[in-house]
Amino acid sequence: MIRLSYTDRYQITRLRTLVTNIFSLAAGLVVISIIFLIAGVNPLFAISEIFQGSFGSMYGFKETITKAIPLILIGAGLTLAFRAKFWNIGAEGQMLMGAIFSTWTGLTFGDALPGFAIIPLMFAAGFLGGALWGIIPAILKIRYAINEVISTLMLNYICAHILTMLIVGPWRGATRFGFPGTDNLPDAAILSVIPGSRIHYITLILALACAAILTLAIYKTRFGYEARVVGENPDAGKYAGINFFKTTLILMAVSGGLAGLAGVGEVAGIHHYLGYPASVSSGYGFTAIIVAWLAKLNPLYTVISGIFFAGILVGGDAIQISLGLPAATVEIVNGTLLIFLIMGDYFLHNKITVSFSRT
């Protein structure tokens, strides 16, 4: 008879984490292959197309980096919130609020100020917008015991409608010929890109810096420690005199603020005007959740996992064109990979031994 026994694994090495993650992703790809097969698509071809499309060519790679920028920014911010077990599902809304704030700043002051002044101002405004939208659920949770998953999601819908209301109404640009959307930002308010690509490098540098600073903050500062205690052992935190309200407020301001920065990058670096919510963000706020999870809630690793999932987004676009698959395919890939990643966590935390015995 085969017996399985489970014991807790107390020491989790970095190597084991990496190996587990790779196996989880591989197992996920097998299941995705089966789904492709059922959909009548050759899975080997489809998966190789995804990675060819994203990492196989210079053009694809540049697009991958472009899409990795918002994913790293948002994903890094989410690691902080998730460490405190604050389930911020509202990065999408926080990002849009950042886009709204920075567009207003750019349109209002862009003609009067030079680039070196207006661009930092826009990033600051974007951070503020995202932070404000992020602290609402923090207040609702601490003061009114409202589940943050619900409140952040509701705020996503509310923000998307506020944005639409603005671009079809008071903010509709004269140059849009009646179509919804603001006028283009003034030249000074537009982020420059690496020639031959859409990589708005200022946001990229900002994203890498944020990931690095946040890593230091989480592991080396008192605040980072407090955020971890809030999540892992709230009772101990209370005895230790941690101010839950303040800690949650700050960490959601940072988490929302980083999403807001991502919104600035999309508007000022890619689109140059504020359009419909779905064009500002193609679900970055949700994909970033998986980015944070794959990074095992370490902001520094979101750089790698962000690029990986950006690759899936870009490759997903490529197979939509070459194989005629619907846009939803990317969601299947993301959902499946996330399921396998959390399944992998089980094997990371539990040691399973198989023993044979005769009965």
Next chain:
Amino acid sequence: MEEIIISTLQRAMVAGTPLLLATTGEIICERSGILNLGVEGVMALGAVTAFIVTMTTGSPWLGVLAALAAGMVISVIHAFTSVTLQANQVVSGLALTMLGLGLAGMVGKPYVGKPLTIKMEDITIPVLSDIPYIGKALFSQSPFFFMAVGLALVSWFFLQRTRLGIQIRSTGENPKATETQGVNVFLIRYMSVIIGGGFSALAGAHLSISYSKSWIEGMTAGRGWIAIALTIFALWNPGRAIWAAFLFGGIFVAQYLMQPLGISPNFLAMLPYIATLLILVLISLKDPRKLNAPAMLAAPYKRGER
């Protein structure tokens, strides 16, 4: 005026029907201690399954059954990760939503925008439906309406008065103690998650074959998430869920009523989401202790652990 009242009431009932179905399902699931955030995805999958099966077989009831089956099958994933693997239920539920929305989008792509010609006959209860004002709204409705109210009432009775229902509730309150009573906690939780998923899928079926008679990506429009909020609003009681869901149905309808007043349609579209937040604040202001959430909601249970 009389006509406006009647049509508003009737439409509120229609809009509340999928909310009630999904909320009832989520209540059963959460009562067992498992938080399932996959409702939105399962609802979309139910909608697309019901639509395709109804269109190809010509029978809406086969469509309903197929949706039910699809919802139950996909929910096994969440049961497996959260019960067997004791994984994080928030993340697992989100993954289920992504997967459900993705599968629905992929499977339903050839059917987008196609109208459904097969009609599900309304059920009209004689005599009662002649009551002025409320008669037509309450007693002449689609079968889904009666199914939703019926399932909510049955679920209330089931959870409060039957042996299995009490086992589900005590599993959510204290799985360890429940297990010492000889109850299979794992089985109870699996069952509750699967039933909950089936109900969410029924809500989707209502949207695609009765409410709008078409399939389009994103047609669930956050109703699954609202159902999760309504679960809290209903204080995990299917009886309260009935009026909570129809109150929200009314808010959905209010959007269209207020449009002629010149209010921005985008502002009106925000109403259900703002109302969700406001109502949660009001509940909390009243008495947070009365929330009476299942004590072990979203806490993984590990056998043999102290």
